[in-house]
Amino acid sequence: MTKIQAIRGMNDILPEHSPSWQYLESRFYQVVRQFGYREIRFPVLEQTQLFKRSIGEVTDIVEKEMYSFDDRNGDNLSLRPEGTAGCVRAANQHGLLYNQQQRLWYQGPMFRHERPQKGRYRQFHQFGVEAFGMAGPDIDAEIIAVSAALWQSLGLTDFVKLELNNIGSADDRKAFGSALTAYLEQHLDALDEDARRRMHTNPMRVLDSKNPAVQAVLSEAPSLKDFVNADSVIHFDRLLKLLGGLGIIYEINPRLVRGLDYYNNCVFEWTTNKLGAQGAVCGGGRYDGLVAQLGGKATVAAGFAIGIERLVLMLEELQLIPEQVKRPVDVYVLAVGAELSELSLQVAAAIRTACPSAGIVSHCGGGKYNSQVKRAFAAGARYAVVLEASAEGEPPGNAKLRILDDSGDTQAMAIEAIPAEIQKLLCEPSE
Ligand code: ATP
Ligand code: MG
Numbered sequence: 287m288t289k290i291q292a293i294r295g296m297n298d299i300l301p302e303h304s305p306s307w308q309y310l311e312s313r314f315y316q317v318v319r320q321f322g323y324r325e326i327r328f329p330v331l332e333q334t335q336l337f338k339r340s341i342g343e344v345t346d347i348v349e350k351e352m353y354s355f356d357d358r359n360g361d362n363l364s365l366r367p368e369g370t371a372g373c374v375r376a377a378n379q380h381g382l383l384y385n386q387q388q389r390l391w392y393q394g395p396m397f398r399h400e401r402p403q404k405g406r407y408r409q410f411h412q413f414g415v416e417a418f419g420m421a422g423p424d425i426d427a428e429i430i431a432v433s434a435a436l437w438q439s440l441g442l443t444d445f446v447k448l449e450l451n452n453i454g455s456a457d458d459r460k461a462f463g464s465a466l467t468a469y470l471e472q473h474l475d476a477l478d479e480d481a482r483r484r485m486h487t488n489p490m491r492v493l494d495s496k497n498p499a500v501q502a503v504l505s506e507a508p509s510l511k512d513f514v515n516a517d518s519v520i521h522f523d524r525l526l527k528l529l530g531g532l533g534i535i536y537e538i539n540p541r542l543v544r545g546l547d548y549y550n551n552c553v554f555e556w557t558t559n560k561l562g563a564q565g566a567v568c569g570g571g572r573y574d575g576l577v578a579q580l581g582g583k584a585t586v587a588a589g590f591a592i593g594i595e596r597l598v599l600m601l602e603e604l605q606l607i608p609e610q611v612k613r614p615v616d617v618y619v620l621a622v623g624a625e626l627s628e629l630s631l632q633v634a635a636a637i638r639t640a641c642p643s644a645g646i647v648s649h650c651g652g653g654k655y656n657s658q659v660k661r662a663f664a665a666g667a668r669y670a671v672v673l674e675a676s677a678e679g680e681p682p683g684n685a686k687l688r689i690l691d692d693s694g695d696t697q698a699m700a701i702e703a704i705p706a707e708i709q710k711l712l713c714e715p716s717e
Contacts, residue, residue: 295400295408297595301614306598309611311393313439314413314592321432323389323415328376330395334364340371340576342547344488351398365397368546369414370573370589371580377418378582385583387419393594405564405596416589418577423521426552426572426588427528433556433568433590434534440597441606442558446567448534450554451542452522454514456575462513463489473503490543511540518551525552548573554590560600567600568592616644616712618662618690619671622655626673633671633685633704640705641713663690669711671704672696 292298299307318325334354341347353365366372369392377383377390393413400406415432417425430448437443453459466489470477477485477492481500484491490510495501514522529536536554544553553571561567570590577585601607617637621630627650634648647665649658655672662670672686685704688696699707 293408295402297407297409303598303602305612305614306602306607307594309607310440310594310597310601314393314436317432317435317439318391318415320435321389321428323391323432326373326376326390326392327394328369328372328392330366330397331363332366332372332375334362336371336375336580337364337367340374340546340548340580341368342488344484344491345547346491346545347398351400353397353399367398368396369394369412369591370416370546370548370576373414373416373589374576374580374582374587377416378577378580383418383577383582383585385419387417389415389417391415403564405561405593405599407595411594412591413594414589414591416587418585418587420588421574421586423525423528423552426525427532427534429570429588429590430529430534430554431532433570433592434532436592437556440601442597442600442604445560445600445604446556446558448536448554448556449539449542450526450536450552451539452514452518452551453510453543453549453553453571454518455550458513458515458518459490459510462508462510465508465513466490466492469507470503476500476503488547491545493541493543494545509540510543521551544569544571548576548579550574552588558596558600560603561596564596566593567596613666613668614645615647615665615667617646617669617671617708618658618665618667619646619648619673620655620658620662621649621673622658623675624652626675627652629701630673633673633701636705637671637708640709644708644712659688669708671708673701 334352337352338348347367352367354362357363373390373392377388382388391414393411395409395411397409399408402408415429417429437446467485470481470485470489470492474482476499478497478500481492481495481497492500493504542553542555549571551572554569555566556568557565558567559565568590570588572588574586577587619630619634621627630648634646637644637646647667649661659670667690670688670690672688674684674686684698685701686696686698687704687707688694
C-alpha cells in the first residue's frame with residue numbers, strides 16, 4: 287500500500303526541532319507576562335464572512351489563500367488565515383470590549399493556500415498581541431516594545447529591523463486610491479494584468495507589485511503621505527518620539543501598506559535579511575475601525591502577529607538555541623538483568639523527586655550492558671546510573687555513576703546515595 291503523506295505546505299514538527307519551539311514559546315510567554323497581557327484562545331474555524339468583512343474582499347488572503355468549504359449544514363466556513371479577526375469576534379461576543387481596555391495575546395496555527403517555500407507554508411503558526419480601548423500612540427509604542435523585548439530576550443536584536451509607515455484613515459486612503467487609480471489609468475500600457483484589475487478594486491495593493499515595469503510607473507505616482515490627515519500625522523510623530531525615548535531604532539518606509547484592509551494610522555513590520563525572500567517576521571499596526579465593522583461598539587485597537595516558523599529558522603541558523611534546552615535526557619538508569627527492572631524504576635523515581643527539573647530515563651526492554659550504554663549515549667544523557675546485581679540471590683547493593691563522556695569516569699556508591707549525588711550535580715541552584 288502507498289504511504290499517506292502530509293498535505294503539501296503543512297509541516298510536522300519533529301522532536302529534533304520541538305525544543306526550539308518550546309524555547310521560543312517560553313520566552314514569548316515571559317515577555318507578554320512582563321507587559322501584563324492575558325491569553326485568549328479561539329477556534330481555528332470561523333464563518334468565512336468574518337474574514338471577508340475584516341481582512342477585505344480584495345486582498346491576497348481572501349481572494350486566493352483561504353481554505354474555505356461548506357460544512358454539512360451548508361454554512362460556509364474557513365480555516366483562520368490570521369488571528370485578529372477571530373480575536374475581535376471572540377472579544378466582542380463575550381463583552382470584553384464594552385467600555386474596557388484589554389491587553390490580549392494568542393498563539394496557534396493559521397492557514398493560507400500559498401506556494402510553499404522556505405519560511406512560507408500552508409499551515410504556519412503565529413503569536414499575536416491585541417490591545418483594545420487605547421487611542422493614543424503610547425499603546426502603539428507599547429506593542430512595538432513588546433516585540434522588541436522578545437528580540438532582546440532571544441538575542442535577535444541585531445538581526446531585525448523595524449519599518450514604520452503612517453497610512454492614515456480609511457477616508458484618506460480612499461482619496462489617495464482615487465488619485466492613484468486616475469494616475470494609473472494614464473499608464474495602462476505599462477501595467478500587468480494584476481495591476482489593471484487591482485487599480486479599480488484596491489489600488490493600494492498595486493503598490494506591492496513585484497513587477498519592475500509597474501514599480502517604474504509607481505515611482506512618479508501620487509504619494510499616500512500627501513493624503514494623510516493632520517491628526518494622524520500628529521499621532522505618528524508622537525509615536526516616533528516615544529520609540530526614540532525607548533531607544534527603539536526604526537526606519538520610515540513609505541511603501542509599507544500591509545496586506546490587510548483593517549489597518550489605519552501607524553503600521554509596522556519587523557524584517558530580517560537572514561531568511562532570504564521571506565524576510566518579514568512580525569507585522570502589525572492600529573485597526574481602530576475593525577471592532578465596529580464586525581458589529582461591536584466602536585473600540586480602538588492595535589496589534590501585531592509574529593511568524594513562529596521564521597523565528598525558529600532564524601534561531602536555529604544563528605545557533606541561538608541554548609544547549610541545555612536541546613537536552614531532553616540528563617540521566618539514564620541502566621538495569622542489566624531482568625530482576626533489576628523494578629529497582630531501576632524506583633531509583634529513577636527517587637532521582638526525579640530529588641531533582642525535579644532534570645530528565646531521567648529508566649532503561650526499558652532489557653539487553654546487555656553495552657547496548658544499554660549505547661542507548662544512554664543516543665538519548666544524549668550526561669550521566670548513566672548503572673545498577674549492579676550482587677551475588678546470586680542477594681539484593682543489589684551497589685550502583686555506579688558514570689559520566690558519559692570520552693573519559694568514561696565512574697564512581698561507585700550505595701544506591702540510596704544516588705539521588706542526592708545527582709541533585710548535587712544537576713539541581714543545585716547556580717547562584
Ligand atoms: P509576507 O509578506 O511574508 O507574505 P504577510 O504580510 O502576509 O507576510 P502577515 O499577515 O502580516 O504576513 O502575518 C504576520 C507574520 O506571519 C509574517 O510577518 C510572517 O512572519 C508570518 N507569515 C505570514 N504568512 C506566512 C506563511 N504562509 N508561512 C509562514 N509564515 C507566515
Ligand atoms: Mg502574505
